[in-house]
Amino acid sequence: MQNNKVLPRYEMPSDGQGFIILYLNSITSNATNLIFRLDDHFSGNDSSRQPASLKVYDYYKPERSCMKQYGIGRNHGQEIKYKCDDGSDQCQCMHSQCIKQVNQELFDMALKVNQASPA
Known part of the structure; x- marks a missing residue:
C-alpha cells in the first residue's frame, strides 16, 4: 500500500x-x-480485450456497492451494459446489447455501399 498527496x-x-x-476518504x-x-x-487487438470493471464500495459496509464496466477501442469511453446475478460478482453482457464485431463490420460495409450508391 502506498500514499500520495x-x-x-x-x-x-x-x-x-x-x-x-x-x-478515497469520501x-x-x-x-x-x-x-x-x-x-x-x-x-x-481491441476486439479481444475484456471490459474493465470499476467497483465503488464502502470499506466498512461492502454490501453498499456499485459496479460499472467500461470498454476501449470502438467502445472507448462508453459504458457497457451488463447484468449481475443477485449476490454474485459474475456479470455478463446483456445479450441484446453485447458488442458483436461481425455485426458492426456488416453495418459499416452496408453504410459504405449506401453512401456510394447514386441517389
Whole structure:
C-alpha cells in the first residue's frame, strides 16, 4: 500500500498487473475525476480485450456497492451494459446489447455501399 498527496492510499500487485485499488476518504454526489497513466503491454487487438470493471464500495459496509464496466477501442469511453446475478460478482453482457464485431463490420460495409450508391 502506498500514499500520495492526491490519493490518500492506493495499492496494486507487485508485478503491476491485474488490478488497482484506490482508497478515497469520501465520495459525494458531485463528479469525481481521477486521471492516471497506465503502461499498456497488451499485444492483441481491441476486439479481444475484456471490459474493465470499476467497483465503488464502502470499506466498512461492502454490501453498499456499485459496479460499472467500461470498454476501449470502438467502445472507448462508453459504458457497457451488463447484468449481475443477485449476490454474485459474475456479470455478463446483456445479450441484446453485447458488442458483436461481425455485426458492426456488416453495418459499416452496408453504410459504405449506401453512401456510394447514386441517389
